[in-house]
Amino acid sequence: MRMSELSAATGIAVPTLKFYLREGLLHAGERTSPNQARYDDGHVERVRLVRALLEVGGLPVARAVEVIAAMEQPDVSLSHAFGVAQRAVTEPSSVSSSATPDDAGAMGATGPTGAAIIAALCDRRSWHVHADNPGLAMAARVLDAYTALGQQELVEVLDAYAAAAELVASADLQSVADAGARSSGDRAAMVDVVIVGTVLGDALAAGLRRIAQEVESFRRFPDAAGQVHA
Amino acid sequence: MRMSELSAATGIAVPTLKFYLREGLLHAGERTSPNQARYDDGHVERVRLVRALLEVGGLPVARAVEVIAAMEQPDVSLSHAFGVAQRAVTEPSSVSSSATPDDAGAMGATGPTGAAIIAALCDRRSWHVHADNPGLAMAARVLDAYTALGQQELVEVLDAYAAAAELVASADLQSVADAGARSSGDRAAMVDVVIVGTVLGDALAAGLRRIAQEVESFRRFPDAAGQVHA
Numbered sequence: 001m002r003m004s005e006l007s008a009a010t011g012i013a014v015p016t017l018k019f020y021l022r023e024g025l026l027h028a029g030e031r032t033s034p035n036q037a038r039y040d041d042g043h044v045e046r047v048r049l050v051r052a053l054l055e056v057g058g059l060p061v062a063r064a065v066e067v068i069a070a071m072e073q074p075d076v077s078l079s080h081a082f083g084v085a086q087r088a089v090t091e092p093s094s095v096s097s098s099a100t101p102d103d104a105g106a107m108g109a110t111g112p113t114g115a116a117i118i119a120a121l122c123d124r125r126s127w128h129v130h131a132d133n134p135g136l137a138m139a140a141r142v143l144d145a146y147t148a149l150g151q152q153e154l155v156e157v158l159d160a161y162a163a164a165a166e167l168v169a170s171a172d173l174q175s176v177a178d179a180g181a182r183s184s185g186d187r188a189a190m191v192d193v194v195i196v197g198t199v200l201g202d203a204l205a206a207g208l209r210r211i212a213q214e215v216e217s218f219r220r221f222p223d224a225a226g227q228v229h230a
Numbered sequence: 231m232r233m234s235e236l237s238a239a240t241g242i243a244v245p246t247l248k249f250y251l252r253e254g255l256l257h258a259g260e261r262t263s264p265n266q267a268r269y270d271d272g273h274v275e276r277v278r279l280v281r282a283l284l285e286v287g288g289l290p291v292a293r294a295v296e297v298i299a300a301m302e303q304p305d306v307s308l309s310h311a312f313g314v315a316q317r318a319v320t321e322p323s324s325v326s327s328s329a330t331p332d333d334a335g336a337m338g339a340t341g342p343t344g345a346a347i348i349a350a351l352c353d354r355r356s357w358h359v360h361a362d363n364p365g366l367a368m369a370a371r372v373l374d375a376y377t378a379l380g381q382q383e384l385v386e387v388l389d390a391y392a393a394a395a396e397l398v399a400s401a402d403l404q405s406v407a408d409a410g411a412r413s414s415g416d417r418a419a420m421v422d423v424v425i426v427g428t429v430l431g432d433a434l435a436a437g438l439r440r441i442a443q444e445v446e447s448f449r450r451f452p453d454a455a456g457q458v459h460a
Contacts, residue, residue, distance in 0.1 A: 045379070052375040078451055079444075086440045118441075127445045135440025142434040145282040146426070149275070153405040153412070154427050160401035161431075161438055164394035169442035171390035173450050175383040182383070196376070197384050198443070201391075202436045204372040208391055209435070210316045210365025211348075212399035213428070214309075215357045220403050221308055 003029070006039045010047040017047065024065055025050045027072075049196070057199040063088040067195055071188075078176065081191045085198035090134040114143030117155065121162055168205055172197050233259070236269045240277040247277065254295055255280045257302075279426070287429040293318040297425055301418075308406065311421045315428035320364040344373030347385065351392055398435055402427050 007014045020026035026046055029037030046068075053064045070076055070084040112120075118140050122129060129136065146154040176193050183189035237244045250256035256276055259267030283294045300306055300314040342350075348370050352359065359366065376384040406423050413419035 048378055052379060056371050056375045079447055082443055082447055086443070089436070090440070122441070127441055128448070129441050129444045133441055133444050135437040135444075137437075138440065139434050139437030141286050142430045142437065145286045145430055148278050149282060149422075149426060151405075151409070151423060151426055153408040153423055154430075156408070157398075157401035157405050157427070157431070157434075160397050160404075161435055162442075164397040165435065165438035165442040166446070167390050167394040167397070168387075168439050169446040171387035172439075172443055173446045174390075175381075175387050177450060178383040178386070179381070192379075193381060193383055196379060196381055197387070200372045200375055200384075201387070202432070202439070204369050204387075205391055205395065205435060205439070206319070206432045207365040207367075207369030207372065208395035209398050209402075209432070210320070210368065211352070211357055211359050211363055212392075212395040213312055213316070213402055214359045214363050214365075216396070216399040216403045217309055217312055218358070220407060 001039050002036065003039065006043055006047065009044050010051070012047055012051060020047065020050055023061055025061070025068055049192075052196065053199055056203065057089065058203070059088055059199060067199065071191055071195055075187070076191055078187075078190060078194055081194040082198060085195045086134050089199050089202055090138055111147060114140030114147070117143050117158065121158060125162060125166075168201070172201060231269050232266065233269065236273055236277065239274050240281070242277055242281060250277065250280055253291055255291070255298055279422075282426065283429055286433065287319065288433070289318055289429060297429065301421055301425055305417065306421055308417075308420060308424055311424040312428060315425045316364050319429050319432055320368055341377060344370030344377070347373050347388065351388060355392060355396075398431070402431060 001009065003014055003017055006012075007017055010017075012020075017026065021028065026043060029039040029043065031037050050064060050068070053059045053067060054061065059067070067084055067088050070081055073080075115136070118136055121127070143155055143158070146152075175197055176190050179193040180186070180190045231239065233244055233247060236242075237247060240247075242250075247256065251258065256273065259269040259273065261267045280294060280298070283289045283297060284291065289297070297314055297318050300311055303310075345366070348366055351357070373385055373388070376382075405427055406420050409423040410416070410420045
């Protein structure tokens with residue numbers, strides 16, 4: 001198909017498709033003349049993926065480029081794909097581990113730092129992770145903020161959140177295994193699920209949390225909850 | 231204390247404090263002369279809160295202003311506070327419900343829409359929520375994207391994610407109840423926990439998910455996981 005047909009098939013305007021091509025988000029079509037190229041179903045799928053990463057996952061373009069580049073590596077490992085996808089959806093400020101101790105101090109924290117609380121959690125649950133897992137600094141920063149704000153009640157949610165994270169991660173890896181089973185172990189299909197599920201899954205989990213909060217708020221505080229979202 | 235002392239106590243530069251004052255993120259100090267005002271511990275706490283909302287929660291300034299305004303209402307209900315906090319951390323594009331059906335169509339979705347899948351989930355779990363809960367559209371968009379990308383495996387994570395959301399929301403509301411118990415039912419203390427926990431909790435949950443993904447990835451695919459984040 002021509003670019004105009006690719007545009008019609010995906011609902012993405014031609015100038016945007018050209019932008020995707022320039023940025024390396026979309027692979028070039030097969031050139032049929034100096035001014036024309038032919039695109040196929042692989043391009044339609046890629047455009048849908050890019051759109052989902054940018055619009056639903058909220059990735060900046062530069063992060064989406066990294067994710068796409070990882071997917072295009074011929075024998076990328078699942079774990080490398082997880083690492084790239086996780087970093088893509090983790091704010092740069094959250095992974096700057098050097099910021100964490102200073103922040104905690106400047107924000108008036110006393111007692112254990114967020115990093116120490118997370119390390120103790122990992123011990124407690126026998127979670128063995130590399131020191132550069134971006135989740136470590138991300139979670140530690142939130143705990144530092146809770147402590148600095150004097151909200152010990154919020155630090156105490158940690159074990160319930162950890163149990164929830166195990167449920168979510170188990171479902172995430174089940175979906176990767178299912179994609180492998182369905183495709184007879186095709187690594188590219190599994191990497192697809194890793195990338196898409198990691199990038200978009202945070203928003204799914206956060207959306208369901210908002211729904212469950214309303215349900216639980218009404219259950220615990222029925223009088224106050226009558227006007228939810230009114 | 232003077233503004234320079236407020237700056238020293240919080241680690242926030244004076245020009246930034248002046249910005250907070252102008253934007254309504256920080257309440258005015260007690261004026262002691264035409265050019266000076268006096269600030270107290272309430273200002274220190276507020277600056278820490280604003281910093282946490284902006285830097286750890288990642289809120290745009292305009293959203294932080296809405297959240298602070300809700301906290302300052304003398305008799306704000308818990309449910310209204312939840313609504314304001316939830317909307318503050320939900321991307322505008324995710325709550326535009328009018329975008330959802332079109333998106334699903336343009337992205338090539340067939341079968342039930344994300345909205346229908348979420349409605350069925352709510353029925354299954356006896357979750358009764360208002361139609362304007364921002365989580366409904368947020369979760370539906372992700373499911374539409376999964377469907378459009380042909381990744382049925384990812385749609386199938388939904389029930390595990392829902393169980394995880396119940397755990398998280400139950401912990402969230404427990405922390406609100408604990409804050410109430412500790413403060414003899416002080417509504418402002420409870421609203422604080424609602425706001426801070428809702429805005430920052432997504433990042434805590436997402437951070438723990440990254441850690442648990444690495445653990446679970448290694449458990450299921452030990453050969454591939456040796457090089458995680460390498």
